[in-house]
Amino acid sequence: MTEDHRMPPETRQLLAWYAVNGRDLPWRVRGGPHPDPYAVWVSEIMLQQTTVKTVLDYFPRWMERFPTLKSLAESPLDDVLKTWQGLGYYARARKMHECARHVMDHCGGVFPRQREKLLKLPGIGPYTASSLCAFAFDLPETVVDGNVIRVLARLRGLTGEADRNVIYPLAAELTPRTCGADYASAVMDLGATVCKASSPLCGECPWRESCVARREGIQNRIPVLKRPEKKKKCGAVFILENARGELFIRRRPGRGLLAGLWELPWSDDGTFPFSADWRRMPLSVRHVFTHFDLTLAFYRCDPPFPGDLTGTGVFVTERDQEKYAFSTLMKKVLKELGRAG
Ligand code: SF4
Numbered sequence: 001m002t003e004d005h006r007m008p009p010e011t012r013q014l015l016a017w018y019a020v021n022g023r024d025l026p027w028r029v030r031g032g033p034h035p036d037p038y039a040v041w042v043s044e045i046m047l048q049q050t051t052v053k054t055v056l057d058y059f060p061r062w063m064e065r066f067p068t069l070k071s072l073a074e075s076p077l078d079d080v081l082k083t084w085q086g087l088g089y090y091a092r093a094r095k096m097h098e099c100a101r102h103v104m105d106h107c108g109g110v111f112p113r114q115r116e117k118l119l120k121l122p123g124i125g126p127y128t129a130s131s132l133c134a135f136a137f138d139l140p141e142t143v144v145d146g147n148v149i150r151v152l153a154r155l156r157g158l159t160g161e162a163d164r165n166v167i168y169p170l171a172a173e174l175t176p177r178t179c180g181a182d183y184a185s186a187v188m189d190l191g192a193t194v195c196k197a198s199s200p201l202c203g204e205c206p207w208r209e210s211c212v213a214r215r216e217g218i219q220n221r222i223p224v225l226k227r228p229e230k231k232k233k234c235g236a237v238f239i240l241e242n243a244r245g246e247l248f249i250r251r252r253p254g255r256g257l258l259a260g261l262w263e264l265p266w267s268d269d270g271t272f273p274f275s276a277d278w279r280r281m282p283l284s285v286r287h288v289f290t291h292f293d294l295t296l297a298f299y300r301c302d303p304p305f306p307g308d309l310t311g312t313g314v315f316v317t318e319r320d321q322e323k324y325a326f327s328t329l330m331k332k333v334l335k336e337l338g339r340a341g
Contacts, residue, residue, distance in 0.1 A: 007176045010155070010207055015179060017206035018186030023193070025052070026059055028135070028185060035181075037111045037136035038069045044131045045092050045123065049290070052192065058087055069109060073100035081260060081325040088328045089290070090258055095123025113137045134184035142172045143184040147191025153223035154195060157212025162223040231292040237266040237333050238273055239281070239300035242315050247339070248305070249324060250313025257289075262324040264333055265309075268294055274309055276301040285332040296333065 007015075027043035029035040042062060046055045065083050066072040072080065077097050084093035099122040103111060111132065112118055118129040133141035144164045152170045153162040160166075176183050194201045202214045213219045240248035249262050265273050272278060281298035288294070316324065318339045326334065 008174055010210060011174050011176050011183065013206040014174075014186045014190065015176075015182055018182055018189060021189070021193070022182075022185060023189050026056070026063075028181075034138060035136060037132065039063065040136040041111065041128075041132060042096070044128050044135070045096055046087065048092060048128075049089050050087055054087070069100050069103060069111075072097065073104040077260060078325060085325050086328060086331070090261055090327060092123065094260060098122040099124065111136070113139070115141065131184070134180045136181075138179070138181045140175055140177045140180045141184070142168060142175045143188075144168055144171050145188065147188045147195075149225075150197065150223050151187060151191045151195045151207075154200070154213035154219055155207055155211050157216060157218070158222060158224075159218070160224060161226050163226060230288065233268045233292050233294045234270060235266060235268040235294055235296050236270045236272070236299050237264050237285075237296045238278075239264065239298060239337065240303075240305050240309075240315075241300065242303055242305075244315075244317075246315035246317050247321075247337075248309075248313055248315050249321075258327045258329070260325075261327045261330070263326065263330050265313075266296060266333075268292075270297070272299070274306050276305075283336045285329070285336050287329040287332060294329070296329075298333075298336070 025043070027035060027039045043055060043059060046058060046062075062083055065079070066075060075097075077094065080093050080097045081090060084090060087093070102122055103109060107117075107121075111121075113133070115129045115133050118124050118132055119126065124132070127143070127145070130141045130143045133139040134143050144167050148171055149162050149164065149167045152158075152167050152174075156170055158166070171187075174183075174187075190205070190207075194205050198220065200219050202208050202211070202219065205211065205214075208214055213222050242248075247264065249264055252258050252261050252263055254260055267273070278299040278301050281300055283298040284295060286293070286295045321334065321339065
């Protein structure tokens with residue numbers, strides 16, 4: 001860590017705390033050479049919508065299967081989706097594959113260091129571009145995630161609604177001109193381990209003297225977040241089982257929700273795929289997507305099935321199921337049916 005006396009005192013306090021208390025995460029290099037931008041990028045994409053605990057489980061397996069950007073670019077999409085299986089939000093995996101190929105073909109196999117250039121890559125939005133600049137290239141980039149929003153809203157005692165736009169200027173004031181990676185990691189670690197969502201450990205906090213929320217005893221009322229209510233949908237999943245006990249599955253289109261993954265036919269509004277003697281089964285599953293909350297009722301019908309439907313997929317045995325990449329929703333459906341997902 002470079003000591004810079006022009007840093008705001010709170011930045012210095014936080015960096016000193018991080019030097020002793022920062023988390024050792026496999027995609028970070030603390031106190032040594034810069035980390036591998038590919039590893040940082042993989043971790044950042046995985047961490048979107050996924051907890052650190054889950055990513056710690058998936059990350060080593062991913063890096064073993066695709067140790068370099070080149071190996072990811074050269075792998076078939078099916079392998080990528082299969083390795084991603086269980087992490088959800090599969091668009092992330094498809095975009096990673098597309099991005100790896102783009103960087104190999106158009107950027108000489110190396111991630112650019114400029115935020116504007118990173119933003120032009122598939123699947124890299126403003127947050128990921130800032131994260132890569134800070135974590136991979138140690139640049140003085142301000143990174144604002146949920147942890148940062150919570151910590152800074154409490155530090156400054158913001159009792160109004162807080163979001164990225166409100167917090168960004170406060171975060172930028174504290175971002176140092178050097179140690180970009182350490183500072184961005186430090187503020188996130190503080191949020192994850194000390195300034196936790198409930199019951200923050202203020203006695204262990206490097207900002208305990210200056211924190212407005214602590215002084216006023218309002219830590220647990222901050223931040224006030226805008227949370228749009230998720231739309232609820234009631235859909236149906238259709239079980240087509242042939243006389244050999246094989247289930248009909250099909251592949252989803254290459255674009256849109258859960259693109260490219262395998263599924264049992266389902267609809268999010270209960271529309272039936274063809275007219276038949278559908279019988280309701282005493283089963284259901286619930287799954288929460290980013291924008292809606294879905295409950296699927298189960299229906300089955302007996303063969304013969306229409307040729308125009310079965311011609312669009314395959315019948316598989318329970319043992320062969322594992323060769324196909326299913327979404328978490330479909331794994332829940334298979335589990336509810338009593339078949340290994
Ligand atoms: S003093 Fe408490 S509320 Fe304030 S930033 Fe630290 S942990 Fe969070």
